[in-house]
Amino acid sequence: DSGVTQxxxxxxxxxxxxxxxxxxxxxxxxxxxxxxxxxxxxxxxxIQYYNGEERAKGNILERFSAQxxxxxxxxLNLSSLELGDSALYxxxxxxxxxxxxxxxxxxxxxxLTVL
Amino acid sequence: AQKVTxxxxxxxxxxxxxxxxxxxxxxxxxTYYLFWYKQPPSGELVFLIRRNSFxxxxxxxxxxxxxxxxxxxxxxxxxTASQVVDSAVYFxxxxxxxxxxxxxxxxxGTTLQVKP
Numbered sequence: 001d002s003g004v005t006q007x008x009x010x011x012x013x014x015x016x017x018x019x020x021x022x023x024x025x026x027x028x029x030x031x032x033x034x035x036x037x038x039x040x041x042x043x044x045x046x047i048q049y050y051n052g053e054e055r056a057k058g059n060i061l062e063r064f065s066a067q068x069x070x071x072x073x074x075x076l077n078l079s080s081l082e083l084g085d086s087a088l089y090x091x092x093x094x095x096x097x098x099x100x101x102x103x104x105x106x107x108x109x110x111x112l113t114v115l
Numbered sequence: 116a117q118k119v120t121x122x123x124x125x126x127x128x129x130x131x132x133x134x135x136x137x138x139x140x141x142x143x144x145x146t147y148y149l150f151w152y153k154q155p156p157s158g159e160l161v162f163l164i165r166r167n168s169f170x171x172x173x174x175x176x177x178x179x180x181x182x183x184x185x186x187x188x189x190x191x192x193x194x195t196a197s198q199v200v201d202s203a204v205y206f207x208x209x210x211x212x213x214x215x216x217x218x219x220x221x222x223x224g225t226t227l228q229v230k231p
Binding site: 046088 | 150152158159160161162166187206217218219220221222223224
């Protein structure tokens with residue numbers, strides 16, 4: 001158990017819908033990262049927050065957004081869902097953000113299926 | 116551009132064989148960090164090791180060992196006397212702190228199947 005929690009574990013929805021994925025980092029970790037894992041794209045970095053502020057953006061679609069709240073939990077919002085958004089979404093946390101040597105601990109992931 | 120290449124898509128071995136997973140990376144930065152993660156069939160990503168760019172000392176942890184060579188931009192992972200429980204997808208990843216972010220750039224992963 002990494003100490004990172006993600007809810008829900010599975011999510012099935014229809015095209016055009018909007019969903020919210022939730023992540024609670026390990027106790028004491030200030031940085032939260034979101035990654036998407038799909039068969040064709042592999043593991044891709046989406047976005048990073050550090051202590052409530054956005055720190056880095058990857059290949060995140062405009063239909064996707066995220067935020068980190070004062071209690072440090074984070075939410076990833078996916079809207080106008082398309083079939084291609086079906087993937088495993090991971091949240092990871094680390095102590096710091098500016099130092100790349102902090103290992104990231106991953107949550108169990110949320111498997112999103114868009115029908 | 117930063118890139119991580121794991122050329123071996125799938126490897127199949129028989130239990131007790133040694134196996135090496137290759138990882139080649141590209142970066143223009145002088146300071147960077149390399150990682151290996153394991154993704155067992157259950158799906159979670161498990162951290163295995165971190166290596167700094169300025170520390171080329173090889174590391175051994177039980178049946179696992181890692182060989183870091185800056186000259187060839189490689190960070191290979193060897194499992195000695197493989198076991199069925201080692202069956203998983205293994206990811207090599209690169210992190211560059213100079214951009215004030217620890218985001219990970221992953222390779223495509225190598226699926227290791229260890230047969231009894």
